[in-house]
Amino acid sequence: MNKSSVLVATLVTAFLIASRTILMAQQPAPAAPPPNAADAAPVPYVLSMGDMMNTLVQPRHAKLGLAGHGENWPLAAYALVEIRQVFAGIKKAQPRFRGLPVAELVDAALGQPMNAVEAAIKQQDPKKFAVAYDQLTQGCNACHQAVDHPFVVIKVPDASAFPNQDFRARP
Ligand code: HEC
CATH class of the missing domain: 1.20.5 (Single alpha-helices involved in coiled-coils or other helix-helix interfaces)
Known part of the structure; x- marks a missing residue:
């Protein structure tokens, strides 16, 4: 060269x-590497509608039915207050589900049956309770159909899922 x-x-x-x-x-x-999930700041867990139904509504619906079936009227009255409170909370926590107004749907589906359950408890009438509780249960399903979840079918409980709670009437 x-x-x-x-x-x-x-x-x-x-x-x-x-x-x-x-x-x-x-x-x-180059973009910063994604943060390790374990090092991210904790974010409060927000219950979805499905979470609230599964953890709050479903057991309370069952307990109401079991108490009424056991003709344990004080417990049934208490369970009705509890399930009403759950729905009051859901209306506030989730005003709309997929654009649909949750409060209006809940009132239309459950308002009248809950009043009928209340009346049956006050009258301590097991037959009236059974009819009203069945209406309430069909109300659950009416809303599930309205929100495009017809496959979530609620029924009157045929057994207790709570082995550690006594639903029978106290002597
Ligand atoms: C606003 C109308 C509405 C009413 C009234 C209603 N539900 Fe639901 N429910 C929903 C919606 C919406 C879902 C689906 C939620 C999702 O997929 O995130 C659901 C889902 C459920 C599920 C499935 C949750 C799971 O993870 O398995 C159960 C169980 C349930 N509902 C119980 C009930 C019971 C019991 C009642 C009556 C006391 C009731 N629901 C009344 C709207 C309703």
């Missing part, structure tokens, strides 16, 4: 290095 070709080679190399540096500088900085 003569002197001029060495010079050309050096210049070409210098040019390549310089242009590569400029190109690299123009590229956006």
